[in-house]
Structures are given as structure tokens and as C-alpha cells.
Amino acid sequence: MKVHLAQAKEAGLKLLYPTKPRIMVGMATCGLATGAQEVFDALAAEVERQKLDVMLVPTGCLGYCQREPLVKVLEPGKPAIIYADMTAEKTRQLIAALARGQIVKEYVLAKIEEEQYLIEGEVWKYPVGEVSEEVKALPLYTQLPFWKKQLKIILRNSGFIDPGSLEEYIARGGYFSLYEALREFTPQELIDEVSASGLRGRGGAGFATGRKWQYCHDAPDTPKYVICNADEGDPGAYMDRTVLEGDPHSVLEGMIIGAYAIGARKGYVYVRDEYPLAVKSIRRAVSQAQGWGLLGEDIMGSKFDFDIEIVRGAGAFVCGEETALMVSIEGNIGEPRPRPPFPAQSGLWGKPTNINNVKTWASIAPIVSRGSAWYAEMGTERSKGTMVFSLVGKINNTGLVEVPLGITLREMIYDIGGGVPDGKAFKAVQTGGPSGGCIPASLLDLPVDYEALTQAGSIMGSGGMVVMDEDACMVDIARFFLAFTMSESCGKCIPCHEGIAQMHKILSEVVAGKGKEGDIELLEELAWAIKDGSLCGLGQTAPNPVLSTIRYFRDEYEAHIKYKRCPAVVCKELITYLIDEEKCPGCGLCVKACPVEAITFMGKKKPVVLDQEKCIKCGSCYDVCKLDAVIRK
Numbered sequence: 001m002k003v004h005l006a007q008a009k010e011a012g013l014k015l016l017y018p019t020k021p022r023i024m025v026g027m028a029t030c031g032l033a034t035g036a037q038e039v040f041d042a043l044a045a046e047v048e049r050q051k052l053d054v055m056l057v058p059t060g061c062l063g064y065c066q067r068e069p070l071v072k073v074l075e076p077g078k079p080a081i082i083y084a085d086m087t088a089e090k091t092r093q094l095i096a097a098l099a100r101g102q103i104v105k106e107y108v109l110a111k112i113e114e115e116q117y118l119i120e121g122e123v124w125k126y127p128v129g130e131v132s133e134e135v136k137a138l139p140l141y142t143q144l145p146f147w148k149k150q151l152k153i154i155l156r157n158s159g160f161i162d163p164g165s166l167e168e169y170i171a172r173g174g175y176f177s178l179y180e181a182l183r184e185f186t187p188q189e190l191i192d193e194v195s196a197s198g199l200r201g202r203g204g205a206g207f208a209t210g211r212k213w214q215y216c217h218d219a220p221d222t223p224k225y226v227i228c229n230a231d232e233g234d235p236g237a238y239m240d241r242t243v244l245e246g247d248p249h250s251v252l253e254g255m256i257i258g259a260y261a262i263g264a265r266k267g268y269v270y271v272r273d274e275y276p277l278a279v280k281s282i283r284r285a286v287s288q289a290q291g292w293g294l295l296g297e298d299i300m301g302s303k304f305d306f307d308i309e310i311v312r313g314a315g316a317f318v319c320g321e322e323t324a325l326m327v328s329i330e331g332n333i334g335e336p337r338p339r340p341p342f343p344a345q346s347g348l349w350g351k352p353t354n355i356n357n358v359k360t361w362a363s364i365a366p367i368v369s370r371g372s373a374w375y376a377e378m379g380t381e382r383s384k385g386t387m388v389f390s391l392v393g394k395i396n397n398t399g400l401v402e403v404p405l406g407i408t409l410r411e412m413i414y415d416i417g418g419g420v421p422d423g424k425a426f427k428a429v430q431t432g433g434p435s436g437g438c439i440p441a442s443l444l445d446l447p448v449d450y451e452a453l454t455q456a457g458s459i460m461g462s463g464g465m466v467v468m469d470e471d472a473c474m475v476d477i478a479r480f481f482l483a484f485t486m487s488e489s490c491g492k493c494i495p496c497h498e499g500i501a502q503m504h505k506i507l508s509e510v511v512a513g514k515g516k517e518g519d520i521e522l523l524e525e526l527a528w529a530i531k532d533g534s535l536c537g538l539g540q541t542a543p544n545p546v547l548s549t550i551r552y553f554r555d556e557y558e559a560h561i562k563y564k565r566c567p568a569v570v571c572k573e574l575i576t577y578l579i580d581e582e583k584c585p586g587c588g589l590c591v592k593a594c595p596v597e598a599i600t601f602m603g604k605k606k607p608v609v610l611d612q613e614k615c616i617k618c619g620s621c622y623d624v625c626k627l628d629a630v631i632r633k
Helices: 003-018 029-033 036-049 088-099 168-170 175-186 186-197 209-218 241-245 248-262 276-291 324-331 357-364 366-368 373-378 409-418 451-453 474-488 494-511 519-533 535-539 544-562 589-593 618-624
Strands: 022-026 055-059 071-074 081-082 108-112 114-115 121-123 225-230 266-272 309-314 355-358 386-393 399-404 426-432 438-440 464-469 577-579 630-631
Touching: 003 168, 003 241, 022 029, 022 036, 029 036, 029 241, 029 276, 036 088, 071 088, 168 248, 175 248, 175 366, 175 630, 186 209, 186 248, 186 266, 186 366, 186 373, 209 355, 225 241, 225 248, 225 324, 225 357, 241 248, 241 276, 241 357, 241 386, 248 266, 248 276, 248 355, 248 357, 248 366, 266 276, 266 324, 309 324, 309 399, 324 355, 355 357, 355 366, 355 544, 357 366, 366 373, 386 409, 399 409, 409 426, 426 544, 438 474, 474 494, 474 535, 474 544, 494 535, 494 544, 519 535, 519 544, 589 618, 618 630
Parallel strands: 022 055, 225 266, 225 355, 266 309, 386 464
Antiparallel strands: 022 071, 071 081, 081 108, 114 121, 386 399, 426 438, 426 464, 577 630
8 A cells, every 4th residue: 555645644634623522632651650540431331321423542751750640621612721730529520611611710721722743843723712711820831840841743643642653643743754755855864954954863972963973874885774672761851751652653754764865775673562552652663664564675756775673681781881772683692893893884783874863863854854954953062853751750840851952950940840849948859760870959050952962961861850959868869779770781891890899889888887998089089980891882972870979969979978977868878867855755556566565655744765875867757747856967
């Protein structure tokens, strides 16, 4: 079957904007984790019970994960209404209100009156007729603080289309960029366009995408391969997963364009098997593209042949490194190879190979359709375009955020993220995953781009951003991330495998109150030796959490080592529990909670007595006391 884009677009628009109500439920992993399947099932049952003529469809993630499950209702002649924090019970009320032509205002998050059709550079305005004053008063979703400063290019379709509908993807401009690329560009012209856009790899290293393509294009050997690196393994990061779940065809379209530019005939999507929904989504998209003639032989009558195979990774973090990933595709244990030669010259099975991240591939179609100059207008001088971040940790608005590069950390954390919960002070943010650095509050106005983050001792990475409040112990945080990279080291090179283990051992002693003079200097010496001697990016960046926390929070290290004290009162061995005799009413709650009988009841209205010799510092007494009579220091 050959795809006819105009006809498919017309069919897709009828699905997106039907003549009857369309109810969309965010069914990405974040939504499912908070009950979206139950919400979807309850909606389906209620629609069936009331015999309503309604379209009920799953969509990807809109990004506001803090308010999932999200339900979007679009009725003909009305704005779309986004409902947040939905439950099965709430959906029954929603359907009852829909049957009456009303809304359930107390559950409404915002309304949508228009959509950005990014590929075409147009705005699709809903044909809104007469609406109630109640609807008129609802806030626009683009004016909510969470979305107001966002600019969606990579996430342009996520949450707006059914990811299982190829027609809906085409309706919003999908595969028109591919058609234009095959008809109006030579391979070299495409590479030049991507180069001029300033797009850099969104997987971590930030290497210029156009230059990477050029190297592979110029390599004389054949065959050539393109790979999508979807082996996302950073704790708290789920950007790539969300793109694959919510808009898989954007990745495929970018890969096909890239393959044409490079001269490849075969591609691979390497996705971790711990992402079952993403695996299902990308497999379905590949099958659809093959069935419609968008993959395979003679794509769109261009005489260009290209196909894609899905490879499931087994969860090894090191396989996110491109050479280890290729070794894994070849069927071997994922271990990095020495470079040079680089993959562009000798990659998969020794042939020229181009590897880009999910977000990089999803950025290609808009650049082709809108032009390099349009893309280069966004961002900073050396960091162009947008980046998707997962904003997690001690933050009010957790979720996926796509913003122009150059936005400040302050805007990310306070304007979009809504600040730190419970009125606590912001302490640090770790960017770039477990190999990233921790940036302190004094650098909140730092612009988020590749160079600025590197100078601050961190990295962009693939877009993870973990916020920490005043209660975080930065020494323990460094130990936590080092434990992760230690467990994920493949063991091929000694500097990484043995060096990280030694650093972790020193940090474990420091947080246990056994640190000694010279440990800080030894940690720094080991860190630089590991960075200089490691074979791949895992080892080369693993010391960043330690180096950055020593750089900005050296006083905490010194407190642990010199004074055997944890300023954040986190490290168990350095905590002492005391009883405030003036506040203790002798209620006995702490006595009952203590698992080792270290607290003695002295009678009503008499303060209890805590035996320091017996105390195991579990914190049970502190947790149950509501009168602040148990002091932790």
C-alpha cells in the first residue's frame, strides 16, 4: 500500500476534530501509573451505559505528570477542556455533565482554543461558537505557569494525537517533511540544512548533528547504518520513553530522512526492554510505516530503500554509550570499544554508522519543513533549539518540560516547576543524570545550555533534572549517584571499574563518621584519574557528582570529616537523638515506637529518658513525636 499524504491528512483531521465529542485520556506510563487505565475503562463503561455517541481515544503525555491522569474533552464548537487528577468516580460525573452540555468546573485544569501545527507553521483555531460564561472564564493552558514558557518541537504531538493512528500523525504534518526531503533535497543539501540549524545531539555529548551526518556520508565503505539510541537509563529521566509512547512516527520520520542524507539502507531502534509500552508503540509504528510504503523499497516513489528493525536492550546502563550499544546489537555483551575509529567510519559490524538520540531524530522533520534559519533563531549562540527535561525531585510541578535552550535554572525551577514544596529552601539541582553535577542555589540564574552547564561542573546529558531541597546531604547525594554508576560499570577498563569503587568506599566511610583528613583531596585525585583514564563516557563523567559537590559544598564534607556531623541531619551514624525535657509531656508514644527499648517511661507529665548506648538511631521516636520533644542533631 502506498501512502497518499493528502488523503491520509484529510482522514486524520476528521479523527482529530470529529463531528461528535472526542475524549482523550493520557495513557503514557506516567498516566497509567496514576490510574489512567481505570479512568479510561470507567469512561468507556459510562459512555456505553448512557449510549452516547463519543470518540474515546488514548493519547501520550502532555507533560504535566504531577496532575495525571489527564483527560481532554473536545466538543464540536467548543474549546477543548483539560481535566486533571481524574479518577473513575470523577469520570462518571464528567460524562453526566457532558450529556447535559456542561462541564465539571472543580476538576478543570485549563482550556485549549487553538493548537500549533508546527510542521506547517500554522495555528489551528477551534471553530468555537457560543460558550457559557463559566467556560469563558477558564484559563488557557498556554497561560498556566507550567506551560507558559515552554516551546514544543520534540513534543509537538504528544498528548494531542492517538499515537496508534498514522492518519492523525499525518494530519499534523507528519511525513510531509520526508516527502519534501526526498523530492527537493539532495543528500548533501539535507546535511547542510541540519548543520546550519545548529542542532546538537540530544543524548548527552552535544556533538553537532550535521557534522556527525557528514562524516558518515563521506565514509567510503558500505553498507551504512543509522541507529536510534533509546536506551534511556538515567534515574528520574523519561524523556525518550515519552516521545516513543506518544509520538513514535516523529522518530521514524527523522530516521528515514537521516538515512537518505547519509546513504544508509538499514536502521535500528535500540530501546530498553523495561519500557514495554514504548516497545509496543514503536513496533506498531514501524509496522504501520511498512504497510503504508513509508519504509521498505522505493519509499514514496523516490527509488530510496530503507527499513528499520527494533532491538530490545536488557537494561545495561553502559549500552547507552554508542559503541557498547552497537556491540549489543551485534549480539555480544555490551562493552565499549576504544575510539578511534569512530562509528562514522567503523561502527556496526565495522561499517559506517550514525547514532542519534530519540529527541535528536524527533527534531529533524521540523528543521526540514521550517528551515534551518527558523530553528537557529531559538536558543543561544552555540546551543540552538529546544531541549526536553524531566523535572523531578523536590519540586511542586513534576513533569516533562520542553524549553528553548538558554532559559535559566531559576525559570525552570520556580516559574515552570512551581518551586520547592512545603516552603523549604532550594539547595541544588543535579543535571545530566547520574553522571551530572550538582549546581547550587548561588547559580540559579545560570542559563541552561551545553557550555554553561559544563563550566559549572555539570553536563546537559539527556535532560534529567533532579531538584534537592535544604534537607539533602550533598555528601550522601554524591555517594548515591556514585553507587549507581559503580553498579552499572561494565568492568572493561580498570580506571572506571576500580576507581569508582574506591571513591564510593571513601564516601561510605565519610557518611559513617569514619572519614579522615586528606579524604577530600584523595577523592579529587581519584576523580580526575578516572575521567582521564576511562574508556567511555560512563567513566569519564561518573566523578562529576563528587567533584561538583566538593566544589560547591566543601563545608559539608569538612563537617562530616572534621566534626563528625551531618549538617543536613541525614547520615544515620552522625545523628544524635535527644529529649527536650521542657517539651516532653511523658505521653509514652516514643516509648512504644522504640524497637530496642532505649527509651524509659518515667511517669505521666515526666520527661522520658533516652539511653544513648541502646539507641540504634532508627528515628522512630522522632517520627511519632508531634510536640517536637525529640531533637535530632
